[in-house]
Amino acid sequence: MASSASLMVLALLMASIAAIAEARAFFIFGDSLVDSGNNNYLETTARADSPPYGIDYPTGRPTGRFSNGLNIPDLIGKQIGLSESPLPYLSPDFNGKKLLLGANFASAGVGILNDTGVQFVNILRMYRQLELFEEYKRRLSGLVGTRQANRVVSQALVLITVGGNDFVNNYYLVPFSARSRQYSTGPLGCVPAELAMRGNNGGCSQELQRAASLYNPQLVQMINGLNAKIGRDVFISANTQKMHNDFVSDPQAFGFTTSEIACCGQGPYNGLGLCTQLSNLCPNRDLYTFWDPFHPSEKANRLIVEQIMRGSNEYMNPTNLSTIIAFDSKM
Numbered sequence: 001m002a003s004s005a006s007l008m009v010l011a012l013l014m015a016s017i018a019a020i021a022e023a024r025a026f027f028i029f030g031d032s033l034v035d036s037g038n039n040n041y042l043e044t045t046a047r048a049d050s051p052p053y054g055i056d057y058p059t060g061r062p063t064g065r066f067s068n069g070l071n072i073p074d075l076i077g078k079q080i081g082l083s084e085s086p087l088p089y090l091s092p093d094f095n096g097k098k099l100l101l102g103a104n105f106a107s108a109g110v111g112i113l114n115d116t117g118v119q120f121v122n123i124l125r126m127y128r129q130l131e132l133f134e135e136y137k138r139r140l141s142g143l144v145g146t147r148q149a150n151r152v153v154s155q156a157l158v159l160i161t162v163g164g165n166d167f168v169n170n171y172y173l174v175p176f177s178a179r180s181r182q183y184s185t186g187p188l189g190c191v192p193a194e195l196a197m198r199g200n201n202g203g204c205s206q207e208l209q210r211a212a213s214l215y216n217p218q219l220v221q222m223i224n225g226l227n228a229k230i231g232r233d234v235f236i237s238a239n240t241q242k243m244h245n246d247f248v249s250d251p252q253a254f255g256f257t258t259s260e261i262a263c264c265g266q267g268p269y270n271g272l273g274l275c276t277q278l279s280n281l282c283p284n285r286d287l288y289t290f291w292d293p294f295h296p297s298e299k300a301n302r303l304i305v306e307q308i309m310r311g312s313n314e315y316m317n318p319t320n321l322s323t324i325i326a327f328d329s330k331m
Helices: 004-008 072-079 096-101 126-144 146-154 164-171 192-197 206-230 240-249 298-310 321-329
Strands: 010-014 026-030 102-104 157-161 235-238
Touching: 026 072, 026 126, 072 157, 072 298, 072 321, 096 102, 096 126, 126 146, 206 235, 235 298, 240 298, 298 321
Parallel strands: 026 102, 026 157
Antiparallel strands: 010 157, 010 235
8 A cells, every 4th residue: 555646646647648538548557546456466565455445346355456445547447438447467367358458557555766665575666667568568569469559558548646655655754663654645644644643633744744735736847847848738637635635624525524534444543554354444434535544435536536537727737637538539
């Protein structure tokens, strides 16, 4: 579970603006906010392959998603018309025509920096995710030929969600908690895990909040610079920190009863340790912003994806995904 980058800032990259409305393929890179099960196939402590993870997933079983149900890639995939979510690249079922849907390379625990998440030992660091993407392209070429493979990749939607672990599990990692601090997301200083370990009298960790507030504007500046060089809006970014800050400041407005206490966990705010079968477990996940000490509930994920698809410039830069898809359909 490694995903503060994900919820802190989320970047959507259109590999090719042409034909994105069809979204023939969807590629996902990043950490635990978007990991759909790659870590199930790795020797690592960053795993979500045991109950009660997946309690609200259609199968009712854990899948490796750090959620009670669907995660952000699942929900974006539905919005853009995919028949099913791309499989984790390491899944033994990822073969044949499944390759045409895209692939999920994300791995819980990773950051932008290679030394982020060292406590999790064996994870797919970002350079390795990119290596596997190159391997994927070779496999796809073998399946449909080089020309068709290039077309699939060039017309794809790419989701990149990474960065927060570099703060929570690197810069601000305290020695005694290296084993217990697992994954992070959202407004860095306001997740239940941070409230339990860093917060002052129930308040958010201001140090981590400041770090996120400095990071996000620089991402927007970088995105704008890249789009200017290309000459069109190929990259868009989502300010998921602001989305989560909305939940934190007024959870009732979104149908939540709390944004401080995790549904699954133990200790103050249910924010200590991992979510396991021995943890406290809430009966109604839809009333909680956070599923576990670090990760949003499926309902929160749905609200985030709604902003990604249709949100204003307050949340999306330079525009939302639906606007780009609509514009592209007219080309």
